[in-house]
Amino acid sequence: MPSPRELVAHGRTEPEIAEAIGADLVIYQTIEDLVQSCRSSNPAIETFDCSVFNGEYVTGGVDDRYLEHLDKLRSDNAKAKKKSVTISEAEEVGNGCSGPMSKFTNMT
Numbered sequence: 001m002p003s004p005r006e007l008v009a010h011g012r013t014e015p016e017i018a019e020a021i022g023a024d025l026v027i028y029q030t031i032e033d034l035v036q037s038c039r040s041s042n043p044a045i046e047t048f049d050c051s052v053f054n055g056e057y058v059t060g061g062v063d064d065r066y067l068e069h070l071d072k073l074r075s076d077n078a079k080a081k082k083k084s085v086t087i088s089e090a091e092e093v094g095n096g097c098s099g100p101m102s103k104f105t106n107m108t
Contacts, residue, residue: 002070003070003071003073003074004067004071005074008020014026014028031050031054034050035048035050
Protein backbone atom coordinates (compact mmCIF):
# COMPACT_ATOMS: atom_id res chain seq x y z
CA MET A 1 0.00 0.00 0.00
CA PRO A 2 1.49 3.36 -0.95
CA SER A 3 1.84 6.15 1.55
CA PRO A 4 -0.11 9.32 0.73
CA ARG A 5 3.04 11.12 -0.46
CA GLU A 6 3.65 8.39 -3.02
CA LEU A 7 0.33 9.05 -4.75
CA VAL A 8 0.46 11.21 -7.86
CA ALA A 9 -2.31 13.51 -6.62
CA HIS A 10 -0.74 14.22 -3.22
CA GLY A 11 -0.38 17.97 -2.81
CA ARG A 12 -1.21 18.68 -6.45
CA THR A 13 -4.04 20.52 -8.16
CA GLU A 14 -5.98 18.86 -10.98
CA PRO A 15 -3.94 20.70 -13.68
CA GLU A 16 -0.69 19.66 -11.93
CA ILE A 17 -1.85 16.03 -11.82
CA ALA A 18 -2.71 16.15 -15.52
CA GLU A 19 0.75 17.51 -16.31
CA ALA A 20 2.44 14.87 -14.12
CA ILE A 21 0.70 11.99 -15.89
CA GLY A 22 0.81 13.52 -19.36
CA ALA A 23 -2.94 14.02 -19.67
CA ASP A 24 -4.85 16.96 -21.10
CA LEU A 25 -7.35 16.98 -18.25
CA VAL A 26 -8.15 15.22 -14.97
CA ILE A 27 -11.79 14.60 -14.12
CA TYR A 28 -12.79 12.93 -10.87
CA GLN A 29 -15.61 10.42 -10.77
CA THR A 30 -17.76 9.89 -7.69
CA ILE A 31 -17.42 6.58 -5.88
CA GLU A 32 -21.11 5.92 -6.44
CA ASP A 33 -20.69 6.36 -10.21
CA LEU A 34 -17.63 4.11 -10.19
CA VAL A 35 -19.52 1.34 -8.40
CA GLN A 36 -22.53 1.74 -10.69
CA SER A 37 -20.28 1.57 -13.75
CA CYS A 38 -18.70 -1.67 -12.52
CA ARG A 39 -22.08 -3.16 -11.67
CA SER A 40 -23.40 -2.39 -15.13
CA SER A 41 -20.76 -4.77 -16.52
CA ASN A 42 -21.47 -7.45 -13.91
CA PRO A 43 -24.70 -7.11 -11.89
CA ALA A 44 -23.74 -10.16 -9.79
CA ILE A 45 -21.13 -8.08 -7.98
CA GLU A 46 -22.71 -6.92 -4.74
CA THR A 47 -19.88 -5.29 -2.80
CA PHE A 48 -16.76 -3.36 -3.68
CA ASP A 49 -13.61 -2.54 -1.77
CA CYS A 50 -13.33 1.21 -2.26
CA SER A 51 -10.90 1.71 0.62
CA VAL A 52 -8.23 3.41 -1.47
CA PHE A 53 -10.83 6.02 -2.40
CA ASN A 54 -12.79 6.48 0.82
CA GLY A 55 -10.33 5.40 3.54
CA GLU A 56 -12.63 2.66 4.88
CA TYR A 57 -10.28 -0.32 4.92
CA VAL A 58 -11.77 -3.76 5.47
CA THR A 59 -8.69 -4.77 7.44
CA GLY A 60 -9.08 -1.95 9.94
CA GLY A 61 -6.11 -0.27 11.57
CA VAL A 62 -5.39 2.09 8.68
CA ASP A 63 -5.47 5.55 10.17
CA ASP A 64 -3.39 8.73 9.98
CA ARG A 65 -0.84 7.29 12.40
CA TYR A 66 -0.37 4.18 10.27
CA LEU A 67 -0.09 6.22 7.07
CA GLU A 68 2.52 8.49 8.71
CA HIS A 69 4.45 5.35 9.70
CA LEU A 70 4.40 4.15 6.08
CA ASP A 71 5.60 7.54 4.91
CA LYS A 72 8.57 7.43 7.28
CA LEU A 73 9.49 3.92 6.16
CA ARG A 74 9.41 4.95 2.55
CA SER A 75 10.98 8.36 2.82
CA ASP A 76 13.68 9.31 0.37
CA ASN A 77 16.23 9.24 3.20
CA ALA A 78 15.32 5.67 4.10
CA LYS A 79 15.54 4.62 0.45
CA ALA A 80 18.90 6.36 0.01
CA LYS A 81 20.28 4.73 3.15
CA LYS A 82 19.12 1.30 2.05
CA LYS A 83 20.67 1.70 -1.41
CA SER A 84 23.98 2.83 0.06
CA VAL A 85 24.71 -0.63 1.46
CA THR A 86 27.82 -1.93 -0.25
CA ILE A 87 28.19 -5.42 -1.62
CA SER A 88 30.67 -6.31 1.12
CA GLU A 89 28.19 -5.12 3.78
CA ALA A 90 25.46 -7.19 2.16
CA GLU A 91 27.74 -10.22 2.25
CA GLU A 92 28.40 -9.65 5.96
CA VAL A 93 24.71 -9.32 6.77
CA GLY A 94 23.67 -12.33 4.73
CA ASN A 95 20.11 -13.28 4.02
CA GLY A 96 19.79 -16.88 5.11
CA CYS A 97 20.16 -18.18 1.55
CA SER A 98 23.11 -19.87 -0.08
CA GLY A 99 24.35 -19.80 -3.63
CA PRO A 100 26.33 -17.45 -5.82
CA MET A 101 23.61 -14.80 -6.21
CA SER A 102 22.34 -14.76 -2.61
CA LYS A 103 24.63 -11.91 -1.59
CA PHE A 104 22.80 -9.57 -3.96
CA THR A 105 19.23 -10.17 -2.79
CA ASN A 106 19.41 -7.61 0.03
CA MET A 107 20.38 -4.83 -2.37
CA THR A 108 16.86 -3.86 -3.56
